[in-house]
Amino acid sequence: MNRITRRTALTGIGAGLTLALPGLVKAQGAAAHVVVVGGGFGGATAARYLRRYNPGLRITLVEPATQFVTCPFSNLYLGGLRTWESITHGYDAIRSEGIGVVHASAEDIDATARKVTLSDGAVLEYDRLVLSPGIDIRWGALEGYDEAAAELAPHAWKAGPQTQLLKAQLEAMADGGTFVMSITDGAFRCPPGPYERASMVAHYLKTNKPKSKILLLDSKETFSKQGLFRQGWEALYGDMIEWISADNDGKVARVDAGALTVESAFGVTHKADVLNVVPPQKAGWIADRAGVTNETGWVPVNGNTFESAQVGGIYVVGDATIAAPMPKSGFCANAQGKVAAAAITADLAGQEPPPASFVNTCYSLIGPDYGISVAGVYYFDGEKLAEREGSGGVSPLEADEAFRRAEATYGAGWYASISADTWGTV
Amino acid sequence: MTPRHKIPPRRLLPALALALLPAAAFADAPDLADAVLAAPCASCHGPDGRSPGAIPSLSGLSEARLVEKLTAFRDAPPPGTTVMTRHMKGYDDAQIAALARYFSEAGQ
Numbered sequence: 001m002n003r004i005t006r007r008t009a010l011t012g013i014g015a016g017l018t019l020a021l022p023g024l025v026k027a028q029g030a031a032a033h034v035v036v037v038g039g040g041f042g043g044a045t046a047a048r049y050l051r052r053y054n055p056g057l058r059i060t061l062v063e064p065a066t067q068f069v070t071c072p073f074s075n076l077y078l079g080g081l082r083t084w085e086s087i088t089h090g091y092d093a094i095r096s097e098g099i100g101v102v103h104a105s106a107e108d109i110d111a112t113a114r115k116v117t118l119s120d121g122a123v124l125e126y127d128r129l130v131l132s133p134g135i136d137i138r139w140g141a142l143e144g145y146d147e148a149a150a151e152l153a154p155h156a157w158k159a160g161p162q163t164q165l166l167k168a169q170l171e172a173m174a175d176g177g178t179f180v181m182s183i184t185d186g187a188f189r190c191p192p193g194p195y196e197r198a199s200m201v202a203h204y205l206k207t208n209k210p211k212s213k214i215l216l217l218d219s220k221e222t223f224s225k226q227g228l229f230r231q232g233w234e235a236l237y238g239d240m241i242e243w244i245s246a247d248n249d250g251k252v253a254r255v256d257a258g259a260l261t262v263e264s265a266f267g268v269t270h271k272a273d274v275l276n277v278v279p280p281q282k283a284g285w286i287a288d289r290a291g292v293t294n295e296t297g298w299v300p301v302n303g304n305t306f307e308s309a310q311v312g313g314i315y316v317v318g319d320a321t322i323a324a325p326m327p328k329s330g331f332c333a334n335a336q337g338k339v340a341a342a343a344i345t346a347d348l349a350g351q352e353p354p355p356a357s358f359v360n361t362c363y364s365l366i367g368p369d370y371g372i373s374v375a376g377v378y379y380f381d382g383e384k385l386a387e388r389e390g391s392g393g394v395s396p397l398e399a400d401e402a403f404r405r406a407e408a409t410y411g412a413g414w415y416a417s418i419s420a421d422t423w424g425t426v
Numbered sequence: 427m428t429p430r431h432k433i434p435p436r437r438l439l440p441a442l443a444l445a446l447l448p449a450a451a452f453a454d455a456p457d458l459a460d461a462v463l464a465a466p467c468a469s470c471h472g473p474d475g476r477s478p479g480a481i482p483s484l485s486g487l488s489e490a491r492l493v494e495k496l497t498a499f500r501d502a503p504p505p506g507t508t509v510m511t512r513h514m515k516g517y518d519d520a521q522i523a524a525l526a527r528y529f530s531e532a533g534q
């Protein structure tokens with residue numbers, strides 16, 4: 001019996017749905033139904049771990065895209081180190097586990113009636129709801145940066161056509177051109193992301209257009225893994241990358257996407273050949289419709305379960321949440337999806353949730369054989385999310401080449417594993 | 427004695443599991459707690475510790491070997507260690523024992 005293949009086991013799960021229900025959902029009279037909105041890192045993981053913990057549960061995953069393109073490694077795609085296909089994942093494996101996958105968008109949520117209305121008109125009733133809608137851009141929060149501007153000066157902060165547009169612009173840029181990136185402050189998806197992007201653009205330019213320049217205009221005074229990035233940039237790219245911090249007038253006050261210029265807080269204008277804007281962000285809009293966001297635009301949660309602090313029965317995971325000290329990463333979204341799945345499992349069985357436990361590791365690639373990382377181990381201390389004392393931190397500054405190469409290799413290993421864990425894909 | 431892991435070993439035939447398990451067994455608290463403790467490891471080491479890529483698998487290692495390795499990462503990292511020390515400094519001996527038990531069984 002131990003020898004049955006995974007596929008047989010999965011068929012077994014499907015068959016189980018029509019047979020007896022496990023004890024834990026009997027209380028509901030019929031199989032409880034959990035609806036998961038968003039098939040990215042947090043949502044796909046939550047759906048699969050709900051299935052793992054509850055073979056008899058009815059689970060429906062709602063995600064408009066039939067193919068999910070990951071932000072992780074989209075910078076490597078820009079750098080020419082990854083193909084588009086290699087960062088694209090489908091939902092067949094999830095379906096084969098007896099999870100209903102509906103390719104539609106959730107348009108409205110009625111938390112009192114426990115109903116989700118979809119873009120195709122269908123209405124799903126739920127016993128528990130999981131939201132992992134990721135981020136939305138705060139259009140207009142940065143003067144001049146609206147949806148039309150993003151067609152000229154892409155953000156590429158959601159992977160998809162925006163990423164392909166940015167790559168096409170880089171490829172069309174002449175040697176000797178200037179790539180300008182405006183970087184927001186406050187809470188945003190993937191704190192090291194802008195600097196990994198600068199690294200990967202530098203790799204592309206060094207290989208193809210070595211006279212070009214990269215100018216990073218930052219609204220912050222420091223950034224994630226700063227010492228490591230600057231050391232790596234100098235080692236691999238000389239003075240190609242210039243970083244201007246907020247205290248040196250790096251903060252961009254307005255964007256003129258038509259002219260490909262940005263103006264600093266003190267009125268200095270910078271002209272770009274390719275302009276990339278990492279703009280202010282907030283939780284995906286459906287979180288507003290569900291009533292789970294607060295005045296910050298993000299979602300407060302109970303850190304032990306990731307249930308909304310405002311609306312019962314709705315669990316929110318991933319970038320949409322306020323989960324500091326955990327960063328907004330795919331790794332954290334995946335970890336939170338599992339914690340929510342376990343908490344829902346316990347809740348449906350009328351039990352206390354198990355103690356939450358999380359890890360994060362964000363690898364960044366500076367060059368093909370040059371990786372760095374930041375890690376942390378997190379738990380719920382009874383009041384709030386906290387980092388385990390003594391754990392975590394960044395790669396050492398004084399590491400040798402073999403260490404950087406190992407972290408580049410492990411970064412690729414991480415991508416393979418988290419893809420298998422999240423979508424069941426390679 | 428009841429088996430410690432009613433949930434994770436994937437290969438447990440689910441239909442059978444449904445038939446055999448008493449009410450609420452899936453949410454048996456200590457087991458779910460171990461699964462939650464172990465769950466983040468999969469993000470790098472693969473589902474159930476079976477890695478599809480460059481990071482070593484955890485499944486297939488004995489409980490004793492896992493305790494030894496995980497403790498060493500924390501207290502006396504072997505040469506070439508990268509991120510594992512930073513992780514293991516977040517786990518006490520009891521948690522390491524639980525992780526070792528979990529992954530030694532998950533590999534079966």
Ligand SMILES: Cc1cc2nc3c(=O)[nH]c(=O)nc-3n(C[C@H](O)[C@H](O)[C@H](O)COP(=O)(O)OP(=O)(O)OC[C@H]3O[C@@H](n4cnc5c(N)ncnc54)[C@H](O)[C@@H]3O)c2cc1C
Nearest residue numbers: 038040041042071072106134190318319328329330331333
């Ligand atoms: C350039 C870049 C590089 C990054 N690199 C890394 C990295 O190396 N490592 C790492 O850990 N993280 C990285 N990240 C961060 C990572 O992408 C996010 O943290 C992660 O995607 C968050 O997961 P999520 O589930 O919250 O959102 P997402 O993964 O974005 O998933 C949200 C999903 O919800 C769907 N959705 C939204 N609204 C609705 C609705 N109304 N109805 C139905 N579906 C809806 C969307 O279509 C989407 O598929 C990077 C990010 C960027 C921008």
